[in-house]
Amino acid sequence: MNYFAHVSSYVDEPCTIGDGTKIWHFSHIMPHCIIGENCNIGQNVVISPEVVLGDNVKVQNNVSIYTGVTCDDDVFLGPSCVFTNVINPRSAVNRKSEYLKTHVGKGASIGANATIVCGHDIGKFAFIGAGAVVTKHVPDYALMVGNPARQMGWMSEYGHRLTFDDKGVAVCSESGERYQLIDSKVEKLTTKTT
16 A cells, blocks of 8 residues: 555555555545545545545545546645535435536646536646536636636636737747637647747
């Protein structure tokens, strides 16, 4: 075992947990999960069966990640955010065969207390604001806020708001990386400004 699990946490076997991952107080990792290397699972986190987390995923305190969720590398899940996996839950009706999938792309961030309604994917490097309720697919690099979440702009891979010029080009204020906006899609360009 090359990962750390606090004595108060539960890790149900079988599951796969990568080297360098840390699982903190009162968290529960259920069977058949795959958790990558160097992840940080905060306090009071529930990761349901068959969830897949990539490398370097940061899961803050009180997060619930339900069956059907997959996250690519470098995803940030803010405190108390939650995923759902059934559109119409009822206590007296078993809908385990109706779980809908949600995929979170590389480098995306989901803010504190956000809710991701199942069946809607989050694009790479998207930024979901605190308290947002996502009810539709989110494009790569999109900034989403509100209930229901609405797109308010675009974010760089470093987490800064992008402002596009009349040629559809924006520059990240921290990294100097350049981005192109064409037909409501953002792509990172290969050259930086100096």
